[in-house]
Amino acid sequence: MGESLQPSLLAGFDLSAPLPGIANMARELPVARVVIDSAVPHLDRPFDYLVPADLDAAAQPGVRVKVRFGGQELGGFLTERLGHSDPGIKLQPLRAVVSPEVVLSAPVLATARAVAERYAGGVWDVLRAAVPARMARMETEKPSESGPAAADNPPGEPGDHLLAEYHGGTEYARALRAGKSPRAVLSAVPNRPGDWPALLLEAAELVLASGRGVLIVVPDARDLARLCLTLDDHLGSKGYARLSAEDGATPRYRNFLRVARGQARLVVGTRNAAFAPVKDLGLAIIWDDADSSHAEPRAPYHHAREVLLLRCGIEDAGLLLAAPGRSAEAQRLIRSGWAQELEAERRLLRAHAPRVIAASDEFEAERDPLLHAARLPAAAWREAKAALAHGPVLVQVARTGFMPALRCERCRTPARCTACNGPLALGDARGAPACSWCGLVAHDWSCVECGFMRLRAASIGADRTAEELGRAFPNINVVAATGAKPLHSVPDTPALVVATPGAEPVAANGYAAVLLLDGDRMMAREGLRTGEEVLNRWMGAACLARGRDGTKDRPGGGTVVVAGDPSESMRALVRFDAAAYAQSELDERRALGLPPAVRTAMVKGPAATTDKFISALEIDQEVRRHGPVLLDEGEHRWLLFFSYAQGPAVTAALRALRARFSAAKEPIVSIRIDPDGIL
DNA sequence: AGCACGCCGACT
DNA sequence: GTCGGCGTGCTC
Numbered sequence: 001m002g003e004s005l006q007p008s009l010l011a012g013f014d015l016s017a018p019l020p021g022i023a024n025m026a027r028e029l030p031v032a033r034v035v036i037d038s039a040v041p042h043l044d045r046p047f048d049y050l051v052p053a054d055l056d057a058a059a060q061p062g063v064r065v066k067v068r069f070g071g072q073e074l075g076g077f078l079t080e081r082l083g084h085s086d087p088g089i090k091l092q093p094l095r096a097v098v099s100p101e102v103v104l105s106a107p108v109l110a111t112a113r114a115v116a117e118r119y120a121g122g123v124w125d126v127l128r129a130a131v132p133a134r135m136a137r138m139e140t141e142k143p144s145e146s147g148p149a150a151a152d153n154p155p156g157e158p159g160d161h162l163l164a165e166y167h168g169g170t171e172y173a174r175a176l177r178a179g180k181s182p183r184a185v186l187s188a189v190p191n192r193p194g195d196w197p198a199l200l201l202e203a204a205e206l207v208l209a210s211g212r213g214v215l216i217v218v219p220d221a222r223d224l225a226r227l228c229l230t231l232d233d234h235l236g237s238k239g240y241a242r243l244s245a246e247d248g249a250t251p252r253y254r255n256f257l258r259v260a261r262g263q264a265r266l267v268v269g270t271r272n273a274a275f276a277p278v279k280d281l282g283l284a285i286i287w288d289d290a291d292s293s294h295a296e297p298r299a300p301y302h303h304a305r306e307v308l309l310l311r312c313g314i315e316d317a318g319l320l321l322a323a324p325g326r327s328a329e330a331q332r333l334i335r336s337g338w339a340q341e342l343e344a345e346r347r348l349l350r351a352h353a354p355r356v357i358a359a360s361d362e363f364e365a366e367r368d369p370l371l372h373a374a375r376l377p378a379a380a381w382r383e384a385k386a387a388l389a390h391g392p393v394l395v396q397v398a399r400t401g402f403m404p405a406l407r408c409e410r411c412r413t414p415a416r417c418t419a420c421n422g423p424l425a426l427g428d429a430r431g432a433p434a435c436s437w438c439g440l441v442a443h444d445w446s447c448v449e450c451g452f453m454r455l456r457a458a459s460i461g462a463d464r465t466a467e468e469l470g471r472a473f474p475n476i477n478v479v480a481a482t483g484a485k486p487l488h489s490v491p492d493t494p495a496l497v498v499a500t501p502g503a504e505p506v507a508a509n510g511y512a513a514v515l516l517l518d519g520d521r522m523m524a525r526e527g528l529r530t531g532e533e534v535l536n537r538w539m540g541a542a543c544l545a546r547g548r549d550g551t552k553d554r555p556g557g558g559t560v561v562v563a564g565d566p567s568e569s570m571r572a573l574v575r576f577d578a579a580a581y582a583q584s585e586l587d588e589r590r591a592l593g594l595p596p597a598v599r600t601a602m603v604k605g606p607a608a609t610t611d612k613f614i615s616a617l618e619i620d621q622e623v624r625r626h627g628p629v630l631l632d633e634g635e636h637r638w639l640l641f642f643s644y645a646q647g648p649a650v651t652a653a654l655r656a657l658r659a660r661f662s663a664a665k666e667p668i669v670s671i672r673i674d675p676d677g678i679l
Numbered sequence: 680a681g682c683a684c685g686c687c688g689a690c691t
Numbered sequence: 692g693t694c695g696g697c698g699t700g701c702t703c
Contacts, residue, residue, distance in 0.1 A: 034703080040680090047703035070702035071681040089703055663700080 025093070026056035029081035032094055034067055035109075036076040037124055041655075041662040044122040048085040049094045059094060062102035062109075064134060066095040077104045077127065101139055103131050103260055105277040107315045112275065114310040118647070119673045120601070120654040121300025129296060130275030132243075135253040162192055162199045166342035176206040176283060181318035185330045186342040187579055188322055191352040191510060191547035191554055196322065197230035200285050203320055204266055212282025212317075213265040217274050217304050219291035219502070221246045225488050226506060227268055227287075235266070243269030243276055271296060271304040274311065283318040284308040290327035290536040291502065292676065301672055305329060325539035325578035328532060328586050328596045335586065341579070353576040354514070354545035354558035357383065360566055376472060380515045380561040387513030387559060388476060388494045394511045396541045397465045398518035399483070399500040406433055408447035409456040415445060424455075465517070466498040481505050501537035509554050510546035516573075519564030528594060528679040532585055535569040538562060539578055593624075595674060599647050601654060602678055604637040605669035613661060613669050614638050619653045620646055639678070 033046045049067055051059045059065070065078050073095065085091055104127070112126040119126075163169035166186060175182040188196045204214040218224050224244055231240050241255040241264035258264045260277050267276040271294050274284070286294070286305055294304040305321065312319045319339065321330045333339040359379035376384075384393045406415040406424045415424040417435035424433040424442055433455060434441045446453045466480040473496060481487035481499040490497050492508040499505065501522075522534045538560075546558030562570055572581035589597035603610060611628060623646060627638030642650045654671055661669065672678075 031703095036703090038680095043702075049703060067703080072702095085703070091703055665699090 024053045026051040026053050026059070028056075029083055031082040031085045031091065032059055032065070032078050033080040033082060034065060034076040034078055034094075035123055035127065036067060036069055036074045037128075038069075038074065039122060039124065041122060042659040044116075044124065044659065046079060048082070048089070048091055050091045051081070052093050055094055055097050058097040058100040060100070060102060061106070062104040063100060064098035064103060066098060068092050068095055077109075077131075079104070079109055099134060099136070099139055101134075101257065101260065103134075103256070103277070105260070105279075107281070107311070108275050108277050110314045111307065111311040114314060115302050115307055116300065117651055117655070118306060118310065119300035119302050120651040120658070120671050121302075125299050126275075126302065129272045129298070129302075132252050132256050132272075133249055135250050138250065138254045138257055141254070160202060162194075162202050163342070165189065165192065165348055166344055168340055169342050172340070172342060173203070173206055176203060176318060177210055179210040179212065179282070181282065181312070181316055183312070183319045183333070183339040184321070184342045185326070185334050185339050186320065186322045187326050187344065188324055188543070189344045189349050189352050190324070190354075190543040190545075191551060191558075193551070193553065194230060195226075196287065196324075197227045200227065200287065200320075200322065201230055201234060203283065203285060207282040207318070208265060210282060212280050213278035214267070214283050214285070215273065215276055215278050215281060215308075216266075216268040216285045216287065217271060217294070217308065218268065218287045219293035220270060222486065222488050222503070222505075223287060224268065224270060231266075231268065240264060240266035240268060241276075243267060243273040245270065245272065271307075274304045274307040281311070281315045281317040283320060284312055285320045285322065288323040288325075288536075288540065289321050289330060290323060290325055290532070291540075292533075293502070295676065301675065303674075306674075323536075323578075324543040325536045326582040327536070328529075328582050328589065331579065331582035331586050332596055335583070343579070349576060351549040352547035352551070354542060354560045355548050356542065356560045356562065356574045356576065358566065358570050358574055359561050359563045376469070376515075376517065377561070377563045380517070380563055381472065383513050383559050383561050384473070384496070384515060387511075387557075388473070388496075389512075390494075390555065390557065391492055391509060391512035391546070392490055392495045392497055392507045394504055394507070394514045394541060394544060395465065395469065395496055395498045396501060396504065396514065396516050396518070396537070397462050397498060398521040399462075406455045408450060408452050409454040410452040411447060411450045412456075413447055413449040415442070415447070415455055417442065462498045462500050466496075469496050469498065499541075501540065504541050504544055506544060510558060511544050512546060512555075512557065513559045513561065514541050514545040516541060516560065516562040516564075519562060519567070519570065523564070523567060523569070527677060528589075529676065531567065531569045532582070534567075535572055535578060535581055538569070538573050542573065542576075593641060594679065595641075598641050599644055599650075599674055600679070601640040601642070601650060602637060602672045602675050603640070603654070603669055604631065604635060604672075606667045607634050607636040609661070609667050610636040610638065610669050612666075613657060616660075617653055617657055619650050622646070623650060 030051050032049045032051045034049055035046055059078055061078055061080055063078050065076050067074055067076055108130060112130050113123055115126045116123040163173045172182055172184055188199060200216055207214045218227055228242060241258045243255055259267055262279045267273055267278050286308055289305040296302050308319060334341045357379060359377035387393050417440055419440050424435055432441050432443055462480045462482045466478045470478045477495040479495060479497050481503050483503055486503055487505040490505045490507050497505060516538050523530060542560045545560050546554060547556055550556030562573055572578060586597060624641040628636035631637055
């Protein structure tokens with residue numbers, strides 16, 4: 001800004017009407033620039049305040065402050081100290097420094113700004129996710145003995161060469177150790193010593209040894225628990241900091257302070273840990289970036305992978321995207337040359353991946369009513385039966401409640417109510433199917449397409465499946481693990497473990513078999529990325545199975561049975577090659593001009609305002625505009641398609657216009673950038 | 680969300 | 692001539 005040319009320290013102060021306390025302001029750098037806690041779009045910019053002399057010492061960049069803003073007291077972060085402000089503005093004094101603790105570092109602020117730009121959202125919304133709520137007592141708590149992270153075990157004993165099992169991995173490791181910041185995408189080989197936590201730890205230790213900090217972001221509490229077991233073993237619980245919203249506000253803030261104070265150089269956590277103020281970040285690692293838990297469910301709906309991409313650019317840090325499968329976005333980073341691919345040795349993958357069997361033999365199951373009820377293909381039943389002699393068997397089913405949707409058994413046409421056209425379902429009370437909208441009981445249902453008179457459950461939930469499997473496998477212990485009843489691990493004893501995607505417990509020595517039962521149901525969801533999501537869920541579960549060959553610490557013979565109609569996803573699972581699948585998906589999207597080969601924005605709100613918003617948008621003519629789509633309650637939705645190169649200009653235009661509309665008191669339009677699940 | 684400032688009507 | 696209606700726009 002041009003004010004650096006302004007010679008007078010006092011420019012901008014109204015000297016004719018001194019403010020209270022102006023005589024007592026700080027002598028050096030008397031102006032504090034503050035981002036305020038306001039969700040109002042046109043107030044999403046810094047405001048300047050005067051620093052009273054008594055707050056001078058505490059008013060450092062990065063601290064929480066209180067300010068007076070248009071009649072009310074607001075919270076905020078002090079971002080800068082300046083010699084003077086813009087001329088012609090009466091500055092208010094800073095009301096208070098909430099705590100001298102520096103909780104917002106310069107690179108994190110820069111990242112938050114970049115994230116807000118990318119997602120056309122407010123900086124404050126990002127900061128709220130980035131900086132955990134203050135817990136005042138934690139600030140005075142004396143740090144429990146051992147100071148900076150000290151590894152009890154020197155880095156690098158068992159499994160020190162896991163990265164070397166990938167083409168380019170040795171060079172990648174060397175670069176990390178040498179203080180460089182390489183970027184890579186890796187699809188992890190399962191059943192290696194210590195599994196993926198050991199692989200990520202190996203990369204982290206190389207960077208720690210180079211004197212820099214490391215950040216590891218995982219999708220959820222289950223993965224975090226698994227990673228922390230490994231870290232506790234190798235570094236001790238004091239050797240790193242763990243940041244997860246699920247740990248609760250107090251431990252979260254305690255750990256956050258250790259990071260902010262530079263007492264922890266290795267940080268692991270869930271999505272918002274991507275903003276952890278790690279000092280001198282050398283490497284950020286994201287595990288399983290295709291998992292939807294990495295997307296923040298609140299505005300501006302940022303994704304941890306994109307946060308880290310921006311942050312690594314800002315801090316010149318390395319990035320490692322590691323996963324059981326491969327997201328199309330990760331594949332794009334390889335294809336564009338931004339990241340290198342660390343590809344597994346094919347021979348190694350063949351030996352350590354489980355054997356995968358595709359079972360599409362519906363008619364076999366029909367002969368056995370028990371298997372039919374549990375919708376278990378005969379091949380799956382045979383494999384499970386055999387595997388149960390050696391260990392636990394995982395059964396992955398689609399996420400849904402107790403109430404299944406019904407279809408015609410012969411032609412698969414969804415069964416609908418004759419009165420209101422609502423979907424028919426079986427309640428938990430056994431009996432005739434009923435409409436789940438109007439409740440009308442369909443006594444003698446027949447298919448409107450083919451006249452067939454038998455129904456089949458399109459899918460049933462984990463609880464119901466567990467019940468049915470109990471009947472198909474008498475005398476076998478059956479446990480269910482779902483989002484509602486999470487279970488992190490199961491013992492290495494024969495049992496059937498029914499779980500929904502993402503909630504699969506880990507078996508101590510791997511599962512003897514994994515049955516993937518609800519592929520058709522998961523595939524039935526209309527959506528551009530359905531095939532990709534299904535493959536990722538399958539790969540995630542398949543990687544919990546034992547390998548084809550045994551290793552010295554794990555038996556072999558692992559088998560995966562995938563049931564359902566043949567599909568590209570199924571073929572990719574059988575070949576255990578998510579990278580090739582992601583590449584072909586990406587090629588297809590590029591040809592069609594669809595995400596993630598292009599970027600998208602969704603604008604939605606009251607019809608008139610939204611249409612006006614779109615026509616007032618000052619963006620390149622080449623940006624494709626689709627709409628309006630009429631939604632419920634008179635709302636309109638528009639979709640914009642634009643290239644990655646056009647991205648910054650488009651999101652900047654959306655942000656600027658949103659601010660203009662907000663200032664003009666137009667109703668709120670909601671904007672989502674690169675939303676998942678709309679297309 | 681609150682507060683100032685501003686341009687019209689009603690009243691001491 | 693002055694007080695005050697609330698409509699519009701800004702808030703460091």
